[in-house]
Amino acid sequence: MEHITEPARPLPVITTVDVCVLGGSCTGVFAAIRAARMGCRVALVERLNCFGGTATAGMVNIWHSIHDTRFETQIIAGLTTETVERLERRQACIRRERNANAGFILNTEELKIELDEMVREHDIVPFLHTMAVAPIRVGERLSHVVIENKDGRQAIAARIFIDATGDGDLAAACAIPFIIEAHPQPPTTCARISGLQGLHIPTLWNRHRDEFAVPEDSGWNCEIPGSDTVRMHADTHVFGVDLSRADHLTFAEMEGRRLTRALMDMVRRHEPDRAQALCLMACASLIGIRETRRFSAVHRLTEAEVLHGVRFDDAIANGSYRVDVHHPRGGGYLFRYLDGTEVSITAAGRVHGRWRAEIAEDPTFYQIPYRCLLHEAVPNLIMSGRMIAADQPAFGAIRVMVNTNQTGEAAGVAAALACAGDCDPLAIDPQVLRHSLAQGGSIML
Numbered sequence: 001m002e003h004i005t006e007p008a009r010p011l012p013v014i015t016t017v018d019v020c021v022l023g024g025s026c027t028g029v030f031a032a033i034r035a036a037r038m039g040c041r042v043a044l045v046e047r048l049n050c051f052g053g054t055a056t057a058g059m060v061n062i063w064h065s066i067h068d069t070r071f072e073t074q075i076i077a078g079l080t081t082e083t084v085e086r087l088e089r090r091q092a093c094i095r096r097e098r099n100a101n102a103g104f105i106l107n108t109e110e111l112k113i114e115l116d117e118m119v120r121e122h123d124i125v126p127f128l129h130t131m132a133v134a135p136i137r138v139g140e141r142l143s144h145v146v147i148e149n150k151d152g153r154q155a156i157a158a159r160i161f162i163d164a165t166g167d168g169d170l171a172a173a174c175a176i177p178f179i180i181e182a183h184p185q186p187p188t189t190c191a192r193i194s195g196l197q198g199l200h201i202p203t204l205w206n207r208h209r210d211e212f213a214v215p216e217d218s219g220w221n222c223e224i225p226g227s228d229t230v231r232m233h234a235d236t237h238v239f240g241v242d243l244s245r246a247d248h249l250t251f252a253e254m255e256g257r258r259l260t261r262a263l264m265d266m267v268r269r270h271e272p273d274r275a276q277a278l279c280l281m282a283c284a285s286l287i288g289i290r291e292t293r294r295f296s297a298v299h300r301l302t303e304a305e306v307l308h309g310v311r312f313d314d315a316i317a318n319g320s321y322r323v324d325v326h327h328p329r330g331g332g333y334l335f336r337y338l339d340g341t342e343v344s345i346t347a348a349g350r351v352h353g354r355w356r357a358e359i360a361e362d363p364t365f366y367q368i369p370y371r372c373l374l375h376e377a378v379p380n381l382i383m384s385g386r387m388i389a390a391d392q393p394a395f396g397a398i399r400v401m402v403n404t405n406q407t408g409e410a411a412g413v414a415a416a417l418a419c420a421g422d423c424d425p426l427a428i429d430p431q432v433l434r435h436s437l438a439q440g441g442s443i444m445l
């Protein structure tokens with residue numbers, strides 16, 4: 001490949017903050033808020049036109065249970081429950097008690113606006129339509145991050161940086177080791193569609209898919225608060241892509257929309273009675289990415305630690321969502337539960353089994369240790385969200401938003417403690433971190 005050399009040029013340092021958060025999903029927004037509440041000046045950089053990431057731009061509108069698997073103990077609170085309560089005041093959230101599949105169903109357009117409000121209330125310096133493109137390091141430490149937006153190429157200076165980009169763009173640029181699985185969980189273009197209520201889409205899809213040149217598949221869809229007719233559809237997958245690559249990302253965005261159109265056309269042709277009511281209201285402005293890079297860290301969370309409910313002295317998050325790995329082809333999922341059971345779901349049906357023998361007492365929740373967020377190679381960088389260190393099945397559990405939200409909050413509090421103590425995040429006493437998280441509304445068990 002031919003190369004050219006860009007001429008060197010000075011970059012304006014447009015702001016100097018204590019904490020700079022890259023990526024503005026709930027992970028990033030919650031990190032920014034927790035740091036701001038502890039007195040930090042915080043910048044928040046998001047490449048899209050809104051905060052919320054996969055939940056808003058990607059339209060994914062389910063937050064899972066905040067209780068243990070028996071629904072006896074609440075294990076998650078903090079900004080997850082604060083945000084839910086704010087949405088409930090706007091009738092923008094349905095709360096489902098004792099439901100492991102969907103604890104909260106959100107109107108994610110309302111969430112978008114709520115996150116704007118929360119960023120404003122905390123005097124966070126926001127940058128939308130702004131891409132974090134490169135780190136600047138002095139020795140091992142990050143001194144600045146280079147951003148690009150309508151004003152061109154600029155830099156933000158900070159003491160602590162939080163990578164909440166999902167793909168871990170900053171961590172990758174700092175050469176923190178990562179893996180991308182040969183078969184990462186496939187992405188989905190979500191869509192809001194009216195007129196499909198009650199239709200079993202996998203049956204229709206797999207019966208007629210050859211006519212539309214689409215792969216075997218099986219997904220899900222979900223109601224939207226306040227609407228009787230429009231549902232959020234995640235019925236398709238784009239298989240065999242690595243969305244850390246620009247060319248695959250471009251292909252997947254276009255392919256995801258083609259599959260959405262194929263679904264519409266299939267219904268029109270084979271369910272003609274529905275044609276009148278059928279309407280494609282919106283395609284997500286961002287393909288929903290399940291899995292790209294997963295980074296190394298001081299500790300890598302394993303499936304065994306998740307499914308056996310191992311407790312950690314430096315736990316910063318609790319979860320009860322099952323291991324959920326989407327099949328790399330053919331659609332559907334493998335679920336593994338803390339009670340030792342498992343089920344594989346495909347268009348052909350469900351196959352139930354056990355991944356371990358029965359034991360006297362099943363664990364009811366698992367934990368994420370702080371060490372999964374830190375790598376020694378970059379002492380003033382904290383990772384958060386789906387990029388943190390976990391093996392693929394453990395990742396299948398921790399990747400849901402009630403969990404990623406907590407990693408954001410922990411990153412924000414850790415960053416604030418590091419600023420206050422003039423130390424690196426690795427030097428923070430985990431008990432002080434846990435105490436500060438609890439003081440700010442998180443549940444520490």
Ligand SMILES: Cc1cc2nc3c(=O)[nH]c(=O)nc-3n(C[C@H](O)[C@H](O)[C@H](O)COP(=O)(O)OP(=O)(O)OC[C@H]3O[C@@H](n4cnc5c(N)ncnc54)[C@H](O)[C@@H]3O)c2cc1C
Nearest residue numbers: 023025027047053054062132165166288289385386400401
């Ligand atoms: C189709 C689908 C369905 C799912 N269903 C559920 C579900 O029902 N419930 C659930 O809880 N979870 C679900 N998940 C998983 C969950 O949504 C994600 O794992 C989670 O949202 C990841 O959060 P994150 O903050 O790590 O990353 P993301 O949500 O990917 O957020 C990363 C943010 O960083 C921004 N960004 C990226 N790179 C840069 C850059 N260089 N500069 C600036 N900004 C950048 C992005 O625009 C984005 O806003 C689903 C995922 C998918 C794809």
